[in-house]
Amino acid sequence: MTSATDPLPTPPPASPDRPPPAVSETAPAAPPPDRAPRWSLPALIAIMILATVLYGWNLSSGSLNSFYSAAVYSGTQSWKAWFFGSLDAGNFITVDKPPFALMIMGLSCRILGFGTWQMMAPQIAAALGTIWILHSSVKRVFGHAAAAIAALVLALTPITVAINRDNNPDTVLVLLMVAGAALALRATRDDRLLPLIGSAVCFGLAFNTKMLQGYIALPAVFAVYVYASRLGWRKKAVNLALAAVALAVSSFWWATAVSLVPAGDRPYIGGSTDGSAWDLIMGYNGLGRVLGGEGNGGGGGGGGGTFAGTAGIGRMFNDVLGGQISWLIPFAGIALVAGLVRCGRAPRTDLTRAALILWGGWTVLHYLTFALAEGTMHPYYTTALAPGIAALCGGGGVLLWRAFRGGDARWSWVLPAGLAVTGVWAIVLLRRATGWNTWLWPAVGVVMVLAIAGLFVFRTAGSGTRVRLLGVSVAAAVVAALAGPTAYAASPAFGSSAVGGMGGTNPTAGPSTGSGMGGPGGGRGGFGGGEGGPGGQMPGGTQQGGQAGGEFPGGGSGGLPQGGGAPSGAPDGRQGGMNGEFPGGGTQGGGENGTAPGGTGGAPGGTGGAPGGGMDGGADSELVSYLEKHQDGATWLIAVSNSQSAGQLILSTGEPVISMWGFTGSDQAMTLARLKELVKKGELHYIQLGGGGMGGNSSLNQEITAWVQKNGTAVKESEYSSASGSSSESDASSSESDTSSQSTSSTVYRLDPSDVS
Known part of the structure; x- marks a missing residue:
């Protein structure tokens, strides 16, 4: 943990156009590369290996989404289908998303042959890339210990593990958004234009992955750059204008190209009301997701309630989503508020506060959007929350640790209180899973209590055995906090047939604890899929009953061949x-x-x-x-x-x-x-x-x-x-x-x- 207290890297020299940077006393940051702790790189490698196993182990036993699988296959048969994201090689209709993620998987399958691993290799690579980028970004501001915690939290988030084992576009979406946020923070720190342009391009490509969802974090990125950059206001305005042009071009190139093709020569754009990409942007994949309607069901939770529970401020903590994403939300919230308070009267350009605002804004914006969305809301959408939560747990957790060790009695209770709340909430979530690993919640409670007691007992340790025991207490607290999500996260790859809702159209991790998990159901009469959820019984044995004759008629969830070729x-x-x-x-x-x-x-x-x-x-x-x-x-x-x-x-x-x-x-x-x-x-x-x-x-x-x-x-x-x-x-x-x-x-x-x- 000593790296958490290392000083900031040496800033660039002052110039007439740029005042000397101000550094907050509370800003823990990464040491220079030559001072990196010996454990830092091995820890990151171990986390990446763990993530690779969770995302790829036993992958062939899970079912992928036949909707996207068919589009990827069609893209290997027709370049026109590849460009438009057509469901079929004859190009009658597209999927209901822009095709960027499908293009990546399609290229992989064109090169390597069509099959599960050929399709999923880019997805797993994107997931690992997200961990690496988040680790690098957190390390530059908060230090190596914070970066390792953030990477581990992200890797073990249950819904993130579930979606990274699937061929939905969210894995690529999160990679692009995290890259965009990290580049924006770098542009704020270094006062360089190129990272800001790169950030805009990343968010534009995120738009071409899931449209307006790719923009959710943009207000936080904009606010951080405008407020914390050391550049003058005129220079910032010019840079932002250039970034806006890059954002527009990278966002709308596909929709513009589609609109230039006569309607008779292009497939119908799935999800739209008139066959145009612009209608898809503003309707089904735009405001329709938030307000309902436009193919997303009615308001009042009518659409979203089918999959993720009724819309409302507490949705992330309900029976459906709680075990997927909410384990560390309370701790992240406490760390955010306490960290901002600790920054106090630090200068406007303080990097620690800028990072807290960025990742805190990311978390709050995604939370409110998903919690209040009246349209279709799948649990796996919440994987976009995970990077913000992870960064706050890592960076904010280190700030709380420094406050705890700082000798100020007013702050000595904040870290233990955050850990206590985390432990209590983990017990609540684990007890919801009736009959599933019933030994786990008492173990979490006991370990967390002992860890918190150890923190207080050994808080003032200076050296020797007491310091080692303090380190053991910290490690025990981390283990207790992550035991629940780890158990959930391991279920898709290693779980028994009684766990894991890996249904392709609605992947989840851990045991089924809610009634809102119905997949696309739909009565009798179509190819593929039975009555109820996606084909009735999800792989892994969890019954995911939907509504017969409901919003998604037909719909089973398709698997994939394991070999290449046809x-x-x-x-x-x-x-x-x-x-x-x-x-x-x-x-x-x-x-x-x-x-x-x-x-x-x-x-x-x-x-x-x-x-x-x-x-x-x-x-x-x-x-x-x-x-x-x-x-x-x-x-x-x-x-x-x-x-x-x-x-x-x-x-x-x-x-x-x-x-x-x-x-x-x-x-x-x-x-x-x-x-x-x-x-x-x-x-x-x-x-x-x-x-x-x-x-x-x-x-x-x-x-x-x-x-x-x-x-x-x-x-x-x-x-x-x-x-x-x-x-x-x-x-x-x-x-x-x-x-x-x-x-x-x-x-x-x-x-x-x-x-x-």
């Missing part, structure tokens, strides 16, 4: 379909070396049993084989209701599949005129109707359904199913009844150019 040895391997004409359901998990459970060959299979995993066994694989055999040169294998269903079929077959209504089932991508055009050109022959899986605009649904039923030919089970071959030949009335039954669940229709009048 997706899972398609088309031989099959996956579960939704109840109805495509029986099955259940989340797919890619099997080891391309062999899927419950399926044939290497495709993502159902959760067990016959191919498809449910109802009529192999009927789904037979029907998909029938569709492939009779594709007759069409661009798309079939048109289905939603992107989750389409994504699973793309992964299973390697063929483009149309998602008519996007991820939420509310996109208006398919119109009757567009359908007729595709059929007339011979680009689409099959479409699935019925079963409650349609979603979308009701008038469009009715119009398309009526036209298809009038002009198309229903595919009867007897045409593809060996199990029904003999019985289906009995008589005409039996066939009529069969078709009628199909209409009430889901029916696949054949359409040919001659059917278009």
